[in-house]
Amino acid sequence: MGVAAMTAATSTRTTPGTGRDRRPRRVLPAEVRTDHLMSAAAELFIEKGLDATTVDDIVAKAGVAKGTFYHYFATKADVLLALRARFSQDFTSRAAVAIEAVPQGDHRARFVAWLRAAVATYVANFRLHDVVFHDFTHDRRRSQEKDMVIDQLSQLLSAGQQAGAWDLPDARAAALILFDGMHGVVDDAIAAGRLDPEPLCSTLEQMLGRMLVR
Amino acid sequence: MGVAAMTAATSTRTTPGTGRDRRPRRVLPAEVRTDHLMSAAAELFIEKGLDATTVDDIVAKAGVAKGTFYHYFATKADVLLALRARFSQDFTSRAAVAIEAVPQGDHRARFVAWLRAAVATYVANFRLHDVVFHDFTHDRRRSQEKDMVIDQLSQLLSAGQQAGAWDLPDARAAALILFDGMHGVVDDAIAAGRLDPEPLCSTLEQMLGRMLVR
Amino acid sequence: MGVAAMTAATSTRTTPGTGRDRRPRRVLPAEVRTDHLMSAAAELFIEKGLDATTVDDIVAKAGVAKGTFYHYFATKADVLLALRARFSQDFTSRAAVAIEAVPQGDHRARFVAWLRAAVATYVANFRLHDVVFHDFTHDRRRSQEKDMVIDQLSQLLSAGQQAGAWDLPDARAAALILFDGMHGVVDDAIAAGRLDPEPLCSTLEQMLGRMLVR
Amino acid sequence: MGVAAMTAATSTRTTPGTGRDRRPRRVLPAEVRTDHLMSAAAELFIEKGLDATTVDDIVAKAGVAKGTFYHYFATKADVLLALRARFSQDFTSRAAVAIEAVPQGDHRARFVAWLRAAVATYVANFRLHDVVFHDFTHDRRRSQEKDMVIDQLSQLLSAGQQAGAWDLPDARAAALILFDGMHGVVDDAIAAGRLDPEPLCSTLEQMLGRMLVR
């Protein structure tokens, strides 16, 4: 490092405390702490990215000491895993609620309900989605999380199939096309700034609906 | 170089070439060197991942000094960018060749040609694909690279549309569904170890073909 | 930490404390650690120069891990800043003590006290001085540090002025001439190996004293 | 390096030429080349500092290839040395011219001429001065360059001494005080943005003149 360069920049780092003004030690229920930490991490992951977010950042935002983080999560990667599980759980739940609101027999309407819930949930949470599913590679691509969603949709499609609502050669393949096709169209819209789910839903309904024919 | 070091009697910097076991200096055309470096990087990225691959690994594999790497790429990220461009170029070229091999007027067949080329190329190169497209986020999701591919397919679809081969409300949306649907199905197959493109192609042809109706 | 590394089965990052020959972890008061690090840095800066001293050198000498250095200083340049502040503080304090030892009314004697303290302190610490003030440029030449010293001397001169001990058109300019003139003569003596402050003091007393006339 | 961080930045580095558009080889007189290189270096040193200026920067500015630099200077430090010599030469010459313009016998006026020339030259070139004299340490403080200037002034003072114009116990010490005192006052003015030499000269004339008494 050159001399000139050295003193040009002035540091902003504060000298570590001399031990006086310590944070008061607060004991909190484990669930609350876990939740605080996960939320802090989620916000930071979204804001600055996974790698750019340090454990220091997380604990600073959560207002706890570094060691506390490691009481609740074995590694930094574990928070991500927890967030991912939570995300999928939420996604599937919302879709389930939407589907249940439709009469059992109307398979087409149930598919539309799924589609609309999926689009709405995805548009609303794509930033977190990006973060928690960022590091999927083929090794782990068929993850438990994606499988949860695909299975849900597959079952819906299979039910319609058995009821004669449509005729699909491969329910899983169909589910994958519907799910990933939806993703693709919504991603494109997001990238273009079109965040209103409505037009996306009608386009998708029309296009994807064609696949569900007898 | 530090100021103090500069005017001190003896520089602290070791003169390159003082050691015994020096690498023989080989001057190579820029293109060749670039290519060597990119290939070495690609193999390593696939083998151990992006982050786990160090620049040292790359230059060791390419058989050059570290500085040589930085002679051709400003940062490690740049190699990735270059690989990405090369990948997309290759993908599009192969698809184009396949399409051109089909008579102009047969739009359905041209689509199938695209599909088969896409599946084949993807299955053959998914590992590199995973690496070079790993860090796409919504900020840059609508990338130049994906757009190249989507545009190619959109044009194919639009041509068929104008010729009355099918009737699509939105060619770009259709292209996205076809492309991402294809990806989803192939990814699932890859994850399951079904690497033979043939069955994938027929399923996809059947399912996706349904969207292309009058 | 890289994304790929994170969710891979085994992290590539070596867990600290895996090795055999680990340094025993010693927790020390922040002030003590800071002081150790600063002293180690000062000695090395003097010995081998600023640039030639690496952070590795400093931590080796201080007997701590590298990370510990960065726990207390944001950058290498920060230690220099801290040393500079400490140096000026010390210089001013010594001069103040010497001045206070002289009766309030004897302004001439107070100036001589300042001069002798300044020469003595400078001769005793010029090596550290050289290091910490090495990279002053006009941009920051009028630094807080030099200003502390100049202000102290200016005030002494102004007090004498008001008491009618001498007549100066510009106290600050006078302070600068006295201070920098002192520096120049002492530097020349140091360069020539004449490190005894006594002859320097008498020459300076005589020469500089001429400026302090009614 | 993290994945997210990697592609966030886009490189600006141009791929090295493929060998076509090479610079035309121009053979120039050695002196001209030397001069071009020194001037380019000087501007860059002033602009971005010594360390921050790379040999690449210099050759880019001078419009020559890197190897050419090493034809004319053995090391980067050598350019600085050359600039320093040139600077001192210039300083002494200007002072000499100013002194010679004054009648031999008028020693007081000769000193004033020196002072005014020195202030004017220094104010006009302090940026280059800062750069070329930046890395003076006590080891080399009594440099050939400073000695040239001090000797010149010492001789002027000794001549006045012998002629009975003033009475100084130590001509060299006096020269040092005058020179460094001048520096200190001018530096302070520069730092404060007072770049007009006139007021500086009168203050200095008055203050420093007091030392030159019988």
Place this chain on the structure above:
DNA sequence: AATGAATGAGCGTTCATTCAT
């Protein structure tokens, strides 16, 4: 449980200098 000082392997990048052409 909670704290935060301490650890240290690791990596990307720089750049003066060399030398084949």
Place this chain on the structure above:
DNA sequence: CATGAATGAACGCTCATTCAT
């Protein structure tokens, strides 16, 4: 003379994780 590709030692800084208190 001139060129610019090639070299490689060096270094500052990061940050997940540990553990004494």
